[in-house]
Amino acid sequence: MARKNVKPAATMSNEQTPLLKRDGHVVENETPAGIPAPRSRDATSEPRRPPQAIAHRGYKALFPENTMLAFRAAVEAGAHAIETDLHLSKDGVVVLMHDPKLKRCYGDDSKVKDHDWSSLSKLRTVREPPQPMPQLVELLEYLNQPELQHIWIMLDIKRDDDPATIIRRTAETLDSVPGIRPWHERVLPCCWTAEHVKLSKEFLPKYPLAHVGFSTTYARALAKHEPSLSISMLYHSLALPVVGARFIREVKEAGHPLHSWTVNDEDRMEWCVRNGLNGVVTDDPKLFLEVAKRVAEEEKVKNEGAAVSRRPSGVPLSARAWRVFEWTRYILGMLIVVNIYLFKHGLPWTQVPKALGK
Structure with missing residues (x-):
């Protein structure tokens, strides 16, 4: 398979890419390929x-997804x-597709799992x-x-396929x-349920x-039993007054890396930066890098004691109404x-440890 050699854009900072030099030294294993590592409480x-x-x-934001x-x-x-995002074809090939159905992205009114790879490969x-x-x-x-080994991958394992099968096939594909550079230093499998966490620990130890x-x-219940777990949470759950702030504080104190999805508006990107999240899942990575750089410069000026001129949010009335x-x-x-969850499964504090086999 022909490979296109691409050098990362200059906007990528040494402080966020472990394989690049920091203070004159190559930091190779501080964190898995940029995946924020769990921190101790005193860190x-x-x-x-x-x-x-x-x-x-x-x-x-600019190109066909996945x-x-x-x-x-x-x-x-x-x-x-x-x-x-991961789904399985009928013949067990791990494909990169968000929806279980092909209609939105590929125009075919059927499901991914209904087709062999030979059929899926012909779609556009x-x-x-x-x-x-x-x-x-x-x-x-x-x-x-070699020039891309600092980039890591977040794999969203979808729940539409049999959990054991898709996780096992993902492990086989990685192998x-x-x-x-070892894939376990670059790949972060993302699990929606405790069952997926348990199976991932089995097939991707x-x-x-x-x-x-x-x-x-639910995230608290999982994190209680999985101290090294990263958490990728919907933006609205983190930005919810009182509840979100408390969750962010608890997660940071426990040392769990915290990400937010999916953040595309500049003011929300700025909120994520100012709240010290580890990562932001966004449709427009270039815009986010620009926002993060601007906020960092503002905070640097502020720390030096100079007055900072904050830009107005600029959110139009129509956008405010939509929000x-x-x-x-x-x-x-x-x-x-x-x-619905409580009716089917009961309280997360009792259901999660049961699913994990604790």
Whole structure:
């Protein structure tokens, strides 16, 4: 497979790429390829670094999502990590696709799991320019270049396939591409449920794990039993007054790396930077890097004692109205989801340890 040699954009800072030099020394194993490592409680006083830019399905703002074109563009824009989604074809190939159905991205009114790879490989995206659906192995081969070994990968393991099968096939796919740097230092499997966490620990024992979700209660229950767990939480759950602030404080004190998804507005990006998150999943990694740099410069000037001129948020009235609707939808949706969950599974504090086999 032909590889395009791409050097990361100059916007990527040495402080956020462990393989680059810092203070004249090469830091190779401080954290897994930029994946923020768990910190001890007394490490919270360390100088804060800007959150890492995690490209949501690649450079989704400009290119068809979850395609090699979008992934390459994200790398060229300076993203520290690639976020992508996993599904299984009918014949067990791990493909990079968010939806269980093909309709939105590929125009075919059927499901991914209904097709063998030979059929899926012929599809092209509805969004221009038309692109084929990639396998996980293609992304691994692309990133398996010396100049790209500092970039890490966030794998969102979808719940539409049998959990044991998709996690086992993911492990086999990772093993099939010998990494120039071990994949367990670069890949962060993301699990929605305790069952997925347990299976990932079985099939991917060397890999750090993350919980991706929107319930701070469920995340707390998981983190209590998994001290090295990273947490990738919906922006609205973190920005919720009182509840979100308390969760962020508790997670930081416990040393869990914390990411937010999916953040595309400048004022929300700025909020993530100022709240000291470890990473931000965004459709526009280039814009996020610009915002993070601007906020860092403002804070530097402020720390030096100079007056800082803060830019107005510039959120138009129509956007503000949409956000009121968005927050209302979020709160109502959470109430519905929580009640359904409680009815089916019971309290997370009892269900999670049971699923983990604790």
